[in-house]
Amino acid sequence: MPRPSQPILSTAIITTAALRAVDAAGDFTMPGIAEKLGVRPSSLYNHVSGRAEIIELMRGHVMAEVSVPGERDERWSETVTRLAREYRRSYAKHPRLIPLLTSQTVRTGVAFAMYNALAQAFSDGGFTPADVLAAITTLDSFVLGSALDLAAPEEVWAQVDEANDAMRAALATSVPNPARADTAFEFGLQTLVAGWLTQAQ
């Protein structure tokens, strides 16, 4: 059947298949998702330009899940906190995707609604435009780094024999992922917000 009357593929279908493969195996291949979709690898090129575009489609899919709240009656720092949690939560749904996204950082499209909301919040907090940009970048780095932590294996903090007393005590408190990663993210977010509140006076 060279060409069905009804198209079998679409960018959405390809994106979903690729995301499923990444969730399951940590990576995807063109032949792999083609097989899952009952199609030949070359068929994919009728809908996407190549592997790179599929990665960008997955990035867009994740970003589209970030819901940016409208105006609310709350302090700017509470807005930042909520946006940060929401941002990270969308990454957390597909932890193994994050490493694939890091080879090319792109801040465009859907995500811009969130950047705008963050800019407004920091601006409300009294930050100068230059500091607004720096603060957003900080949050971005922190959220991305934290998301990478989610995909990390259990034994990230091994090598206890090399630890000093302070580090050994810290390691003794550790619990399995993703609970540890969650706790660490919340603590770090509190640190950042406390810092911004200080900087904003």
Add this chain to the structure above:
Amino acid sequence: MPRPSQPILSTAIITTAALRAVDAAGDFTMPGIAEKLGVRPSSLYNHVSGRAEIIELMRGHVMAEVSVPGERDERWSETVTRLAREYRRSYAKHPRLIPLLTSQTVRTGVAFAMYNALAQAFSDGGFTPADVLAAITTLDSFVLGSALDLAAPEEVWAQVDEANDAMRAALATSVPNPARADTAFEFGLQTLVAGWLTQAQ
């Protein structure tokens, strides 16, 4: 010449060649570095188990450049600041390597001296063991995320037409990488330290 009396290769030589390729092209291949070294791809396997080990060797090379200071007469927060800068500086030497390191986060070996020093500093600051672990994880996420930012292309903050007023003003302050990334890192580090000082009372 099937086998020279003096070995041509070593893990160090292979690591350096791979690092050079990553710096230049953002990636490396087995045939690629073999050619640079005037050798056949299969020869590499006499010294490394494969591509994955070469990546770990590069990680080790970068981590080995992190110099951890001995005891000094300074506040714990100053120790943390200095370690964070040093940590990030070692990453910054090979920005394009960072994406290759993110598919598998490992905190072992050489880096442990730094983690120990950080644990001691936060412990001196009065943090509980659980919070020490969280604080180190926060710093780790932030430094890694910031390092990724270094490898980002210039037009990371494009799409100005979608920006609201606050975001537009922030973008107007932007300067080329890596100056922007440097500024953002320093601002973020100040935020974190201010936050930790607040949390530590």
Add this chain to the structure above:
DNA sequence: ACCTGAACACCGTTCAAGT
């Protein structure tokens, strides 16, 4: 111990051929 040469399975991508 260490480099070579040949081989294998696999990948991403292209493109003319079909409907």
Add this chain to the structure above:
DNA sequence: ACCTGAACACCGTTCAAGT
């Protein structure tokens, strides 16, 4: 417009053969 089949260049890895 969209799927197929064949083809290409390339990759990572293995392994017997050489010294």
